[in-house]
Amino acid sequence: MTCHFYILPSSSMDKFNVGHSCDDLQDRIPWHLSNHRVFTSKAKDWELVYFEKYSDLKAAYARERQIKSWKSKQRKKEIIKLKNQLSSFRNTDTAGRVGGSPDTYRGQLPHQPQIPMRLFYFCGGI
Known part of the structure; x- marks a missing residue:
């Protein structure tokens, strides 16, 4: 289920x-x-x-x-924003074209989002 x-x-x-x-x-x-x-x-x-x-x-x-x-609107907004940043990353390939796979990237992200540690923990990392 x-x-x-x-x-x-x-x-x-x-x-x-x-x-x-x-x-x-x-x-x-x-x-x-x-x-x-x-x-x-x-x-x-x-x-x-x-x-x-x-x-x-x-x-x-x-x-x-x-x-x-x-009990924080700001923290909820942060995880939504983080999801949107990761979604846009996953939909762009190494040449910046839309539609790429996250598997295209090895090692360092091309544009590393700034992830507060408390969000990194709650989201399970990248």
Whole structure:
């Protein structure tokens, strides 16, 4: 069973929803946007910007509790930004063309992102 930890921001509320689920994320997001009686029903602009896969519910829930314990919007923004930096790196080959494989790179990254150590630990390294 594949489970996920995810982060959904709402620009209208200037808040983040942090959660976990073993449901398909494509089904989970509409639930957050529907009329139900929880925190996310207060806004209709939640979007999936970050997720991590886990092999079981317990691990996904542990990650959710860890991120919620930060109580920091800035740290959540940092892991989203880091994911975006790594995604753009993985989609560029050694000549700077889009579509390259991360396996193309051996050794030093062409443009090493500055990764705060606390994020390096939480993301499991590069």
